[in-house]
Amino acid sequence: MMNGLTPSTIKNFYLAGCKYKEEPLTAACEKWMEMNLVPLVGTQIHLRKIPQELLHKVLRSPRLFTFSEFCLLKTLLLWVYLQLNSKTQTIPTYETVLSFFSSFPKECCFLDRDVGQNWMPLFLCLRLHGITKGKGLEELRHINFFPESWLVRVIANHYLALENGGDMAHVKDLTTQGMRFGLLFNQRIRHTDLEFASSVYEHSPISLRAERLVTYEIRAQTLVDGKWQEFTTNQIKQKFGSVKSSCKSHALKIQTVGIPIYASFSFVFSLS
Numbered sequence: 001m002m003n004g005l006t007p008s009t010i011k012n013f014y015l016a017g018c019k020y021k022e023e024p025l026t027a028a029c030e031k032w033m034e035m036n037l038v039p040l041v042g043t044q045i046h047l048r049k050i051p052q053e054l055l056h057k058v059l060r061s062p063r064l065f066t067f068s069e070f071c072l073l074k075t076l077l078l079w080v081y082l083q084l085n086s087k088t089q090t091i092p093t094y095e096t097v098l099s100f101f102s103s104f105p106k107e108c109c110f111l112d113r114d115v116g117q118n119w120m121p122l123f124l125c126l127r128l129h130g131i132t133k134g135k136g137l138e139e140l141r142h143i144n145f146f147p148e149s150w151l152v153r154v155i156a157n158h159y160l161a162l163e164n165g166g167d168m169a170h171v172k173d174l175t176t177q178g179m180r181f182g183l184l185f186n187q188r189i190r191h192t193d194l195e196f197a198s199s200v201y202e203h204s205p206i207s208l209r210a211e212r213l214v215t216y217e218i219r220a221q222t223l224v225d226g227k228w229q230e231f232t233t234n235q236i237k238q239k240f241g242s243v244k245s246s247c248k249s250h251a252l253k254i255q256t257v258g259i260p261i262y263a264s265f266s267f268v269f270s271l272s
Contacts, residue, residue, distance in 0.1 A: 069128070077097050098142070109145060
């Protein structure tokens with residue numbers, strides 16, 4: 001059944017499952033969307049057809065795959081744009097989406113407008129504190145999409161974290177609040193191939209402390225013969241330091257024939 005799920009068919013399968021109370025079918029649709037919302041559905045015009053109920057369930061899932069919180073935000077903004085621009089037949093550029101929301105009068109943010117309030121539950125699922133780059137934070141403010149109180153809270157949390165050496169006192173639960181990132185492996189890999197992963201992201205100083213306490217989890221998921229395989233380290237609390245013996249995380253070892261592999265990493269800088 002999983003092989004029949006695509007961006008163009010997911011809506012009909014899900015609605016059929018709901019209509020006929022076929023829970024295995026609706027669960028299969030939800031799981032497929034958890035993995036493919038950002039990397040696949042979010043890149044196609046079929047994103048418009050995703051029911052809000054399904055989208056909300058997927059956004060609340062701790063197993064949702066995304067490359068970063070900012071990528072998830074862009075996918076959600078695109079979904080809203082497509083709901084409001086029904087004649088659009090091709091995926092617009094991100095700049096077009098930004099310009100659209102920026103064009104609304106400035107006296108009220110989009111989510112506080114009548115047209116936006118119905119979609120507020122979707123955006124409450126985002127972990128906006130996971131957006132840390134200056135450019136992303138500037139765009140959050142520029143498009144006038146979120147209530148001012150949300151943005152103030154995000155900036156305040158970043159400031160307090162910096163003031164306390166990076167400790168994320170505002171984050172209490174890794175599963176629902178942790179910073180999350182993902183990698184998608186589309187070909188078979190050997191353990192020696194994983195050295196490239198460290199070059200995917202820019203290297204930059206994170207902490208001047210000799211040691212840093214981190215709570216994290218590494219997860220990998222893949223589809224094999226219509227069934228999802230999941231591998232996880234479970235939650236680990238570990239002190240990282242600059243010396244060789246403490247500068248690496250635990251390794252997640254998997255053995256599978258599934259392709260692609262959705263690898264996720266979530267973490268919290270715990271209170272030291």
